[in-house]
Amino acid sequence: MPDRPFDGRAFRARRRAADLTQRQIAEAVGVQEAAVARWESETTKPLPETLPILARLLGMSLDTLFPREGKPDLADLRADAGYSQKDTIAITKASTTSSVRKAESGVRRLSDELVALLAAAYGVSERALRAAQERSFGNAAPDEAEGTAMPSSLAEKIRFALDSTYSVGSAPSDAQIAAAVNDYAGAAVVSQADIRDLRTGVVTEAVPIVLEGMADMLGFKPAYFQSEDAVTRQVVEGLTLLASKRRGDVGQIAARGMGAEGLPADLLAIVNEVVAEYARRPGPGTSNPQR
Structure with a gap:
């Protein structure tokens, strides 16, 4: 985890230049005034998730005030968004921080659902979050690995x-x-x-x-x-049925008479929605009675 460096003396100089007191900083962050004094004397350092707040208070970008060397892991993304591990409970709607904690510790990866929720909360793409997760596991992220073969069978x-x-x-x-x-x-x-x-x-x-x-x-x-052929076949089935409806060959589409995989429920819903739209449209040379 490449920490963002915190220079206490430099922070104090910037705070004074911004005409802010230690008390104002402490109240905005939610700590005691003595904690800010310890940061500036470099006795202690602020928590990583506090740095985005400090940057905003001083009117600077996080990367300018506390530049990080290297690429972030999962904990870094969370901290950069200003969240503590405990804060992620509200994001994931879980009862504990277990899933986030295990992923950040390189024990067990996040589910697809949690990846989507956290990526949205952290303000990054799902791909970026998955790449950060791989770094938490000590692996090269997909965009950093060379010649990585994707599993096929x-x-x-x-x-x-x-x-x-x-x-x-x-x-x-x-x-x-x-x-x-x-x-x-x-x-x-x-x-x-x-x-x-x-x-x-x-x-x-x-x-x-x-x-x-x-x-x-x-x-x-x-x-x-599923194999790529199976996924492709599902899409083709959906489009074929849609084309049939457009020609008037079939009515409401049901998930039957297909391959072993069947048409996925979400794709089926989309196809039927488009089918219904076609059914509402007037044919060539007719007027729309709804208008």
């Missing part, structure tokens, strides 16, 4: 998901994964041996409910485990 995706979600030695066993998937499905749909075969590449395909259960356990979106 189902076995590679499972192993990558486990390696990137859990620290060494803490990943769930095949039996634990199977139990979680069966709990998600509400029935015994997979065994320990089945998970082992999928993880090692002995078996290369799995039914959707198994993939959904694994995605739910690991905090990934289900589409992560």
Whole structure:
């Protein structure tokens, strides 16, 4: 974690130039006046999440007043946004800071949902937040790695998901994964041996409910485990049905008669919404009675 350097004497000079007292700084930050005095005498340093407030008080940018060398990790992004770990409870709507704390400590990665929530709160893109997360785990971020091959087969995706979600030695066993998937499905749909075969590449395909259960356990979106062909096929199915409706071949579209993956609910909703819009439009040479 590349800390932003705090020079107490330089800060004192800038505070005085801004005609601010130690008491005014203390009241704005929410600390005792003595704490500001200790910062300026370099006895102690302010918390990282306090630096953005100090920069605003002095009318300077954070990077100008407290320039950081190196790229930020997760804790840095949080601090730069002015949040403490405790503050993230309100952002994530969780009961504890466990998920954020574990991600910042390089123990367990954030779920897709938490990535989206924190990125919005921190004012960065989800890609930037994921890159910072990789630095928290001591890894080169995706935009910093050279020649990194993305997993393609189902076995590679499972192993990558486990390696990137859990620290060494803490990943769930095949039996634990199977139990979680069966709990998600509400029935015994997979065994320990089945998970082992999928993880090692002995078996290369799995039914959707198994993939959904694994995605739910690991905090990934289900589409992560699908092949590119499957995702492409879903989009093509949706567009084909939309074209059929435009020709008047079909009515309201239902998710049936498709491939094993089926049309995703969100894509289906979008297609039906557009279908409904076409149905409301007048045909060639007719007037719109609603106007």
